[in-house]
Amino acid sequence: MTEVLVIGAAGKTGRAVTRALLARGVGVRAAVRAGSSSAAYAGDPVHAVPVDLVSGTGLLRAVAGVSAVYHLAPNVHPDEVEIAERVADAAVAEGVSRFVFHSVLHPDDASMPHHLRKAEAEKSIRARIAGATVLRPAAYHQNLVDAAQAGRIAVPYSPDARFTNVDLDDVAEVAARVLTEDGHDGATYDLAGPERLTVAQMAAEASTVLGRPVAVERIRLEDWVAGPGAELDARARDELLAMFASYDRDGLVGDSTALRSLLGRDPKRWREII
Ligand SMILES: NC(=O)c1ccc[n+]([C@@H]2O[C@H](COP(=O)([O-])OP(=O)(O)OC[C@H]3O[C@@H](n4cnc5c(N)ncnc54)[C@H](OP(=O)(O)O)[C@@H]3O)[C@@H](O)[C@H]2O)c1
Structure with a gap:
């Protein structure tokens, strides 16, 4: 297979991505x-x-004999x-061009x-495999779903910043398509969701869908550093602080045209996946 x-x-x-490939009947070699536990794949x-x-x-050894490679970085x-x-380099050595x-x-x-490291990784990959396909997803809806369901979305940036978050399963469906269909060699696709929402609007929509209050709160940066950020090394913590400052100023907004066209349908909205 x-x-x-x-x-x-x-x-x-x-x-x-693994689930989306399996749903299309494609075998998956999971690196x-x-x-690390591979229990997620039992059955x-x-x-x-x-x-x-x-x-x-x-x-x-992992690359040898596969039809394509999906690369994501930790x-x-x-x-x-x-x-x-x-x-x-491993893909080139084993003759895997997709x-x-x-x-x-x-x-x-x-x-x-x-x-910026992702931009550099894109360039390095294309220098080795000119026909590599690049997917550029927005932040996932799923990053905030558990918090919404628990009744409180707390973020270390302005709740009024705007985002075009995307459904991770839509991204995975596109990944499965470009890994298995022709016509995407050398393409770069922005994968943004279909609506611009602030986190405050996401909380309000979640509250309507769930039929109970969903609070939105801005966490102080020093509380984030002493809380979730405390587990990280200093460099990763500083990079996430830079991301929060960028989100605070500009949000993270993109165009959903490519995603809609690749899916052949409307991408999932926030309210559909809560
Ligand atoms: N979250 C978003 O909204 C979003 C949006 C756009 C793009 N992205 C990008 O998507 C990528 C994946 O994010 P994610 O949240 O899916 O990451 P993740 O859940 O942390 O998954 C990364 C995987 O890499 C594995 N890994 C880490 N170090 C490794 C090593 N030395 N050797 C082999 N495997 C190793 C981890 O293994 P273990 O399970 O053993 O730890 C983990 O399974 C990131 O590059 C991120 O920037 C994320």
């Missing part, structure tokens, strides 16, 4: 960190292979560019260092 290699397959995005026809993205151990990873080069990179909306936004 044709198999697609999904890098980071045990993570949030990797699991969604997971050695020792699915998924072939888990151990890969260390930092050392490169297991990469060549979030705010300092070696994102080197990891992308390693994965692309390569899709999961980038981010506005990778060249200089106010966010981790976005």
Whole structure:
């Protein structure tokens, strides 16, 4: 059976892309960190292979014989560019020319260092595989769903900043298409959701859908640093603080035309996935 290699397959995005490929009847070779649980795939026809993205151990074996590679980097990873080069080099060495990179909306936004690493990773991949396809997703609706359902969305930036968040399953459906259909060589697609909403509007819509109050709150940066940010190393924490400052100023807004066209339908709205 044709198999697609999904890098980071045990993570949030990797699991969604894996599900979308399986739903199309495509076999998945799931690159997971050695020792990481592949229990997420119990019962699915998924072939888990151990890969260390930092050392490169297991990469060549993982890539050998697949029809395509879906590459995503661990979030705010300092070696994102080197990891992308390693994965692309392995694909070239094994003669796999269909390569899709999961980038981010506005990778060249200089106010966010981790976005700039995605821009550089895109360039490095295309220098090795000119026909690589690049997907640039907006922030996922799913980042805020659990908070909405728990009745309180708290963010360390202005609740009045605007976002065109996107359904992760829509992104995964597009990923599965471009990995298995012709016509996307060398393409770059912005994948933004269909509506511009502030976080305050998302909370109000969630409240209407759920039939109970959903509060919205701005967390002070010092509380974020002492709370969720305390688990991170200093560099990752500073990069996320830069992202919050950018969100505070500009939100994160893109165009949903490509997503609508690739899906052949309207992308999912926030209120449809709460
Ligand atoms: N969240 C969003 O709204 C959004 C929007 C656009 C783009 N993105 C981008 O999407 C990408 C994926 O995000 P995500 O939230 O899905 O990430 P995630 O859940 O953290 O998944 C990353 C995966 O990479 C694996 N990994 C980490 N270090 C590794 C290593 N050394 N060797 C092998 N595997 C390793 C992790 O393995 P373990 O499971 O063992 O930890 C995890 O399964 C990121 O680059 C992010 O910037 C995210």
